[in-house]
Amino acid sequence: MAAQTRPKRPVRWHIGIFLAPAVLVYTAIMILPLAGTLQLSLFRNVSESQVFVGLGNFRTLFGDPNWSVGFWNALRNNVWFFIIHMLVQNPIGVMLAALLSSPRLRFAAFYRTAIFVPTILSFVIVGFAWKLILSPLWGVAPHLLDFVGLKSLFTPWLGKEQYALIALSLISVWQFVGIPMMLIYAALLSIPEEVIEAAECDGITGLSQFWKIKLPLILPSIGIISILTFVGNFNAFDLIYTAQGALAGPNYSTDILGTFLYRAFFGFQLQVGDPNMGAAIATMMFLIILGGVCVYLFLVQTRLRRYQF
């Protein structure tokens, strides 16, 4: 027996064949272009040829006031955009999910379906529909405010610098509130009956039951929603573009990183497009998103208590 050579394991070609299409497409269209973008940000077009300039483009982005003012403005607006989502979208989503998951609620399926409708609509529809509704020309918004006697509060929100970003953030919240609602709803449904019954035996019901029992159990889901919101917000472009155009007016007050990247890359009015600066901005966005994801993975997620049933 000892003399017998161990049969060589056959090469399992099928594993490679199963993996190949996905890995090839994913690598060629996603990973290589991402790497290519990072690389492109280190070059500059000098007299028709690409010259390596190291971090020169980033020096321009942060040093040249023509770029840095726009960049910091876009970043600040983007942070606001994210904060408004976290403060409005996620609490509303959690509240709706908590109400929906209350036992024996009638019409729950109807509410769920209806509240999720805006999420399936495209940004083009959402941006334009709200633009029409908030337009002083049509007068639906002042009309509605008149019902509650607040007509004096109306101004063309999308046209005023101080309100436009908040208005657009709230429109985006309106569109996406269905996602946190659904994910939290799923998490709430997965809490075992016994836990809830044990709480009820101890006399913990209603609101205090939500705060003391259910909320700690759904914290991991809230964490996932936060990071999804973060990635989505710092990657947003469509809503601003459809509602305010590539210039993100009025006076760049709704400019976020996505629209800033688009303008740098394609140019606008007086400025010609610059792929290298576009790549530099995309690299910054990449680093910001990567940073956020790392903070989540290493600082937040490891500290979240998970309960296994």
Place this chain on the structure above:
Amino acid sequence: MSTATRSLPRTIGAHAILLTYTAIALFPVILVILNSFKSRAGIFGAPLTPPTPGTFDLIGYTTVIGQGDFIHYFQNSLVVTVASLFFVLLFGAMAAFALSEYRFRGNSMMGLYLALGIMIPIRLGTVAILQLMVASGLVNTLTALILVYTAQGLPLAVFILSEFMKQVSDDLKNAGRIDGLSEYTIFFRLVLPLVRPSMATVAVFTMIPIWNDLWFPLILAPSEETKTVTLGAQLFLGQFVTNWNAILAALSLAIMPVLILYVIFSRQLIRGITSGAVK
């Protein structure tokens, strides 16, 4: 459940809040659709009332159908979405099967590599993707969009599907092997039919962003021939800023197919989300 959780005032309160929010969610959609069936005077005179015989008018729809080539845009969107969906599901399921079924060196590394794309949006690679498409002559073709959306959809599809494929019983697959089935037959004949429900979930998650995307059609395929509905609607809306009938009709035409599909499939969608695929 004890009666403590079901008191009347609390139920009424819950319904009141949910109804209010439902109204907020549906109001803009209903408003746009209602007003698209009105004459100009009706739109501005009484925006909040349903169309009456006096204000009913289809002028907006006739303008839109006469002007924009919406049927063609619709076909483009359909081709792109269906083809991308097919490749995402096929390639995603194959890769997920390889990752969940076989133990091989680099398995978890490969899983991580493929999952990277869930967190990093493909949009950041746009600059290089455009160069790639220009170099390969794929600009202004639907193929470019299909390739990009396939790459975009794969990470999440592999992630979700491999979770589900781990649940397919090993006994079944081993029984197939003993009967002399090849690994490919086991995958296509035994495993795929069993994970069909989760394929539906992945399909919905993949489909919505593809159908609604504006960025890649705008950059990779803006020509008249290859415009998608989303891009077509965007450009059309830009042209007709003052023709409210046409705008409202175009918006309604863009809303209705998605809305009808959603109403038909909402059960699957919601079951998919709540079944724990994304927990």
